Amino acid sequence: MSREPAVAAGAARTQRSLRVSAALLAGAALLMLSVLALAVGRYPVPLADLANVLGHRLFGLPGRVPAPVETVVMQVRLPRVVAALVVGAALSAAGATYQGLFRNPLVSPDILGVSAGAGLGAVLGIYLGLPVAPIQALAFLGGLGAVAAVYGVGLAVRRHDPVLTLVLAGVAVGAVLGAGISLLKVMADPYNQLPAITFWLLGSLSSVTLGDVGAVLPMMLLGLAPLVLLRWRMNLMSLGDEEARALGVETRILRPVLIAGATLVTAAAVSMTGVIGWIGLIVPHIARLLVGPDYRRLLPASLILGAGYLLTVDLIARTAGTIEVPLGILTALVGAPFFLWLLAAGRGRVG
């Protein structure tokens, strides 16, 4: 009897050290993947040159690599790699959060209309012939505005189940925004604007600059902070509103805070890269299979896996074919079969 707590404490210690080494391993894998993504492409960069460029630009070491190589690494690949890591992590964390909040493993970050709102904002910007920065700003504001509208409807309706009301309001608002996008597509110039709109709605990292990443990063960190800090409480939120409240959680404060965080993160990501579907739905599933549903581990795992997943998909997108395949197509092509396999093989563990 007296030995049991000691055994339990020992097991907990083993588990913790296991977790630490798993996290280190995941970090190292992510770093190696990033190096690979910087080196591989239409213009291969040897690892020695890559090290030299990075050492030169980041630490002020003497550079000896020709300027074009430096341009490829610093101007073309580095922004893409950083953006892939950041956006993949952001969408996955938002997806994991929404799945818990709405107690539904089939929920993606689009559930409250953030993608539809950002889409309408961006499409409007393209239709009006605006430059890139205002288009991104419109997308960002559109995403936030859509979720604010959905949340406002949810508050105004005040039915018994606040979560279900939000989902239904999201479906309705999303339909209206989708109609707006379709309308603008019909009205847009079919030779210049329509292709731009189509590509934006499929998502791409090809024109991302480090400046873009720098502009959205503060908003992403601001949005991620509550998700990371409140991640144990997310376990309680995933039990449903009433049960969480009975256990002492102020869901009326926590739910809007978490929704605001996840929305900010998603809107920032989508405004930079366009709509990249599936990742926010599928990565939390993979993470749940690996580390279980406890958000103390699920959220960090989603962040790391999401970063790695989007980096890999983008690597495939820019190396696989002669033309670059839009990311939204690839994430669905890679994601959907994998998801079906998970459903078939993962049994009850998926949710």
Place this chain on the structure above:
Amino acid sequence: MLLQVEALAYGYGDRIVGSGVSFDVAAGEVLCLLGPNGGGKTTLFKTMLGLLPARAGRIRLDGSDLGRLSRTEIARAMAAVSQAHAAYFPFTVREMVVMGRASRLGPFAAPGRADMAAAERALATLGIGHLAGAVYTEISGGERQLALIARALSGEPRFLIMDEPTASLDFGNQARVLGQIRRLARAGIAVLFSTHDPGHALLCADRVIALHDGRLAACGPAAETVTPALLRQIYGVDVVVAPVPGIAAPICAPVID
């Protein structure tokens, strides 16, 4: 007095389900709530937990108006055990049980060593320590019910509200849960539970509250309150309540044609 319910009216939205309900709960006391299907037992419980606003009257917890207390303050004193349900995500029983500590932790805190120890103690109290690592969605309904009681206990409440804790349990698990309720009362924890079996009230409750037509039909010591007349009134069937040699509590059975 731990909890006082005074001339309470309760309901959903515009619909008042019951009114004029008054009773109180003392530490270490077991109360059983009887009432027909749809009689508002669950609604009353939700109102007592502060999950629904009181429509009239008031509820006092340790003398303070429930409406003025935060969720955390309420949850520290009162824990709810809902009917065993299927969770959406495959938490382990240990992860599920430690969630009962939420009211004892700050908003950004995660459970630490003391909280894990409290969860293990609660699991041991319920005799389900061996289930700690099992997946909650994969254990039986009876085990889930015990895990939910353990979750409530891990927060070290003084008052437990259990909504039909024996529903959907087999004969043995029903007896185990009722025995557990008695043990909790001996440890000084007050328990209010609802049931569809008046025999359970006679077996393990100190006092019985009966709801009928949105009113308090009876409130008093179990042995004096659970009578054929009362059961006839609330359930609409004839019932025999008879002592049996060798059993402390009388048994209770309906008369069927």
